[in-house]
Amino acid sequence: MTSDRVDSARAGRLSRRPAREQDDASFPTVPEQNFQVRRITLIALLVAAIVLPFVYVAAMAFADLRSREADATDLALRTVRVAEEHALKVFDMNETLNSRIVELTDGLDDDGIRAREHTIHDKLRTMGGGYPQVASVSIFGQQGALLVSSRLYPSPENSVGQRDDFVGIRDGNVLERVSKVMTGHVSGEQVFNMGVERQAPNGSFAGVVSIALRPSYFDAFYRELLGSSDATPIIMSLVRTDGAVLAHYPRGPREPTALASDSPFAEALRQGQRSGVVRMRSSFAGGNLIVAFRHVGSYPVYVLCGYRTSAIWAAWYKHLSVLVLSMFTPSIALWCVIWLSLRRLGAEEEAWQRWQAEASMRRSIESAYRQSRKMEALGRLVGSVAHDFNNLLMILSANVQIVRRRGVGGLERELSAMERALKSGQSLTRQLLGVARKQPLRTETLSLERWLPSCRELLRASLGAKVSLVINSGVDTWPVRVDVAELELALINVAVNARDAMANGGRFTVRASNVVFRHEDGFPLTGEFVQLSLEDTGGGMAPDVLARAFEPLFTTKPKGMGTGLGLPQVFAFCEGSGGLAAIDSAIGAGTSVRLYLPRASTEPHTAGPAEALATESGVPQGLRVLLVEDNEEVAAGTEALLQMMGHQVTCVFNADTALHVLDDARAKRASTGEPLPFDLVLSDIHMPGKMNGIDLAEAVLRFDPQLPVILVTGYAEELDRARHANVRVLSKPFDIGLLEQLLETIQHDAVQTNNDAATHPADT
Known part of the structure; x- marks a missing residue:
């Protein structure tokens, strides 16, 4: 069973790689003297057969x-x-x-x-x-x-x-x-x-x-x-x-x-x-x-x-x-010679086939390398577009929140429409970053055996009323470590494609099973994986469509019906999780999308109830915030929102200027004993200049470890580095309510610290 899956998965992965024609002369040919040796051998056998x-x-x-x-x-x-x-x-x-x-x-x-x-x-x-x-x-x-x-x-x-x-x-x-x-x-x-x-x-x-x-x-x-x-x-x-x-x-x-x-x-x-x-x-x-x-x-x-x-x-x-x-009888001798010659020809044919297979594998590897380079270039382009689009969404989100907080009447319908558009834009940005391999992954250990049944209603909503759903979560399925939101989005993307492929109804089957790949299997991965099979009974894909199924922005749907980012998001999610995605499909035989997710080293755990934050009555004035943002529109919207929340805002446009301001404040504190004029640093990461937001955060924590720092980014590689810097991180695009919650927590901690200092001055 495992070898069948390995062969089909290899076929599904390689089916999307364009083959490159090569000159047969570039490969070694069979030496001519081998045929001469064969003829001499046959003659000798004929003589020996007669004797x-x-x-x-x-x-x-x-x-x-x-x-x-x-x-x-x-x-x-x-x-x-x-x-x-x-x-x-x-x-x-x-x-x-x-x-x-x-x-x-x-x-x-x-x-x-x-x-x-x-x-x-x-x-x-x-x-x-x-x-x-x-x-x-x-x-x-x-x-x-x-x-x-x-x-x-x-x-x-x-x-x-x-x-x-x-x-x-x-x-x-x-x-x-x-x-x-x-x-x-x-x-x-x-x-x-x-x-x-x-x-x-x-x-x-x-x-x-x-x-x-x-x-x-x-x-x-x-x-x-x-x-x-x-x-x-x-x-x-x-x-x-x-x-x-x-x-x-x-x-x-x-x-x-x-x-x-x-x-x-x-x-x-x-x-x-x-x-x-x-x-x-x-x-x-x-x-x-x-x-x-x-x-x-x-x-x-x-x-x-x-x-x-x-x-x-x-x-x-x-x-x-x-x-x-x-x-x-001489004919018997002749038959033996013919039989031996056929055996020899059979061996030569087998050797020739092995050589052809090795040549084909070499071409496939070269093609995969070119495809990887193309995807890398396309990922950089898509990531850059997504970053700029993120800033536009932040501007629109901030201004919508400003209008809501000012209590402007008669615009509820328009504001709700803008918020719905914001959610769609955030979803599109998430897909773009996922395709570009820049989507931050919030991984956790997950048991598919317990999680898959909870997705039934979500998948039914994606499939529609005409398509029946079958979920087989398997028995003793290994846990996996994935971003649950990305896995959920991947299932929805495949389910939507299956629904469109089964316009007249059909069956969509989800199966989970354990599989082990060894090096000798010839599969691109080795180790223990959980195979998540998503199968439909639709019309299937033509070979030319199957070859481009994972290609970003490629779609066969009518204009306005698809973005070409669904299956690329699935492929990017699997590779980002350390696994692989593969497709098998043929005209009239339906489509099978298989997600290979690596087995997690730890068992999933159920989180205990979250501790409620103690609310303080009579909280003093808001925080003094140093806002570092290079985009003027994003900075203006964020500054206005922070001020409406009751905070004092000082805005600078890059990390170099922010560090200069903090150095001046630190020097002033050393000479006069005055405290720092800021309670919080809120900074973007991707900015022009010698320093980025993470460099700024590391510099701030070196001279004042108690000063809170919040970093904002939309890139996965920056997000990982920011988390290692031991600072709070928000991934773009984020909900303004999440920022407000974070600021209230920081403000509450500051009040608690001041109260402790007043109660125990000797400790201070």
Whole structure:
């Protein structure tokens, strides 16, 4: 399973990289003398074959044995494919029948079903009576009591509350959806059950709907498939994933109940293989077998087709005897030479394919490097635009707050429209910074198993009424460390794209699972990751569209319907989190977006209740704020807001000037003993001059560690450095209310410090 995901994920990642044509002459060619050596070798083998006939006999016998084994393997594969399709149809029909019965009893508790037993019994008999494989259909209550049976009315008193399949379905064990073979209490014959859970209106376990299937039905089908002869070298089995045998043909004196847990087939299941071929020894088959197996859909069942190697050896001995009688015939020598030459050509073809794969990988790496450089340049451009746009949003936000605080009447509708536009602009800026890899990430450890179900309503709102939503958060899914807001935005972006791809409705599936990538897998990542699969049943993407899916500003939607920033944000978020995003899609086959997020080293924790800030009555005058902002409009709006909050503001336009002002104040304090004229420094980070805001903050804290500093930025790399400087940080664009809250906290701390100093002057 892991290798399948690795191959598909590699294909999805590489599908968007444009291939670069290269001159074949730039690659080494096969030396000419190799062909000459081959010709000399073939001539020598021809002479040796004429002189030494037994060499030819051995070679031909070996080829014949391998050919018969290959034919037997091919026959087993073709036969097991037919049997798998038949079993899938049977189980799908049973799944549909189970769903219809669940719908029939929807909303009914055990007493309600017993009250309608006669009606439900008639319907069950009608539903299951037309299928030869169905022995009976039963409905069991919450504690396992038999409520209704399609075979008997009234139903006898019987309980399966302790039976493995009932307990397994109740506990969510997928394996027990298909039970082991048993003697049915109602049908009185050998059956195995296929059951599904009934749920109460509140979603709790309400019981089981079970269909009893006849193993003899499958035996009859296998007999018809293989022919009625008892001498057939092929055996057929239907087994569960734990090795329990459900059906087997041909029957013998030793009827199998389960496959050995140490068999090659069991080992293949432990490795997660859904299909394949193994060689194994079977005690009930009386010898060695070549076994082809296939997984039946999503059910915990495999179909096995075994070919007895004893039949292969018997036919091979017969052919060998004929070969020995005619070993001196010149044609036999010729056939051996041709066979050897074909073997040689096959080896050369394999070597050529390996060389081609290495050349293709080199081209892909070069293409990925060019794509990375292009994305880096585009990121710088997008980041610069987003920074300027952030300043414009700050100007508009500040002035809207000023108008609101001045209490201008009659403008509520207009101000609300401007605030909605501000939120849209902030969202767009966040996407632009995310694409540019400059969006600050507020990472935290998150359990997807607990978090994904809480996103159901959000995803439903993004998908619309026509699209059904399926969320499978997995079991024991590893925690991840991500920015929850960015992960939420990524899910919304993919969901919106899925909704647009399924205009006539469909299904959107979210699955979480653990996956481990090793270096030998050839995947771009190594280590432990959580795979978040987002799959839709839409029309899919053409190859040219798939190749550009993660390209910023690229969109196939009509004008005004898309920005081309959705999937690029998803890709940037995954890479920023240390993971990877990949897409698989084809016309008519839907689209699958897979997010690979690295496993977190710590477990998620639930934060305790936040401590409420003590409110102070009679707080003195506001703070004295040194505002450092190079954009005049942003500075003017922020200064006006701070003054309306009751603070005194001194504004300078770069960090160099601010440091000069603080140095003068510090010198004055040293000579006169007067305190600093500022209670707070509020500074942007990205400014012209020799110093930026972080340099200013570090300089302030060196000469006065008690002076609060608030830095404002929109760049992720600046935000990380600012946090290491041990100062308060606001990421653009921020809510003015958040700044006001922060200032109130600083003002409260200042009042508390002054009160402590007044109470304990000796300590001061």
